[in-house]
Amino acid sequence: MTSQEIAGTNTELPSRTSDRITTLRPERGLFDLELDQIWRFRGLLTTLVHRDVMVMYRQAALGATWAIIQPIFAVAIFTIVFSRIAKLPVPGDTPYPIFAFAAVLPWTYFAEAVRRGSTGLVNESNLVRKVYFPRMIIPLSGVLAPLLDFTIAFFVLIAMMLLMGVTPTWRLAAAFPLVLVAGSMALAVSLWLAPINVRYRDVKYTMTFMLQIWMYASPVVYSSTMVPEKWKWVYALNPMVGVIEGFRWAVTGQGEPDMMALGIGVSLIILLLFGGLLFFKRLERNFADLI
Numbered sequence: 016m017t018s019q020e021i022a023g024t025n026t027e028l029p030s031r032t033s034d035r036i037t038t039l040r041p042e043r044g045l046f047d048l049e050l051d052q053i054w055r056f057r058g059l060l061t062t063l064v065h066r067d068v069m070v071m072y073r074q075a076a077l078g079a080t081w082a083i084i085q086p087i088f089a090v091a092i093f094t095i096v097f098s099r100i101a102k103l104p105v106p107g108d109t110p111y112p113i114f115a116f117a118a119v120l121p122w123t124y125f126a127e128a129v130r131r132g133s134t135g136l137v138n139e140s141n142l143v144r145k146v147y148f149p150r151m152i153i154p155l156s157g158v159l160a161p162l163l164d165f166t167i168a169f170f171v172l173i174a175m176m177l178l179m180g181v182t183p184t185w186r187l188a189a190a191f192p193l194v195l196v197a198g199s200m201a202l203a204v205s206l207w208l209a210p211i212n213v214r215y216r217d218v219k220y221t222m223t224f225m226l227q228i229w230m231y232a233s234p235v236v237y238s239s240t241m242v243p244e245k246w247k248w249v250y251a252l253n254p255m256v257g258v259i260e261g262f263r264w265a266v267t268g269q270g271e272p273d274m275m276a277l278g279i280g281v282s283l284i285i286l287l288l289f290g291g292l293l294f295f296k297r298l299e300r301n302f303a304d305l306i
Contacts, residue, residue: 052149063156082164107269117266124165131157132205154205189265206291210298254280
């Protein structure tokens with residue numbers, strides 16, 4: 016067989032490779048946020064949330080009881096220090112434990128969601144290095160997982176209200192959209208801090224300190240009525256002010272929610288969330304190399 020015949024025979028052999036190649040990589044456009052991919056990978060999101068919840072209490076002797084113990088101990092300490100010793104005033108006739116619990120509940124959820132969402136990429140480094148998926152799922156799962164603790168503590172709050180003679184009203188339904196606002200704020204903060212934590216692990220160590228200062232800059236142990244009127248708009252730049260005061264109004268049913276603080280807070284959350292999405296997406300393609 017001549018070389019021409021051999022060459023002709025080789026050209027007639029069927030191709031062993033497919034002409035169709037699928038490439039999995041993050042989009043490179045500035046505004047290609049791939050938010051639709053979150054829904055596509057919802058099974059992975061559900062799996063991560065379920066695993067985080069199970070792992071949280073798997074080796075804890077008291078299990079999910081910690082979701083009850085932690086806020087109760089915090090409220091007890093705040094009651095002794097700020098009500099009995101410091102004698103901070105409480106608007107209306109609401110018992111201070113209910114006054115404090117109504118603020119501790121959304122704050123604890125927010126702080127835990129920020130902690131998990133901000134450190135999730137590093138904690139899930141093996142998964143990030145091995146396979147491509149929308150990385151945004153990791154901070155999102157970190158924000159969703161603490162909702163179980165919040166739900167358990169919420170029923171404890173209702174039981175405490177009944178024991179102390181505080182009757183829940185229809186306003187309590189407003190607590191749920193307020194939790195959504197707190198979760199959006201936690202996600203916004205996580206989208207900014209998580210990429211920074213991938214490069215600089217200092218974020219993990221400074222987060223506890225940062226959240227502690229943030230708590231005292233929020234009306235958790237005191238009422239926002241103590242803030243001078245001329246500084247109210249500055250105070251409202253903290254998005255958790257409107258959330259906490261709104262939650263407290265929903266629980267106690269006294270006074271009116273601070274709509275100015277809530278409006279300013281929601282506006283800032285929208286800006287932080289959109290900016291965080293862009294920032295997270297811009298650095299996403301480098302996570303696997305840096306982590």
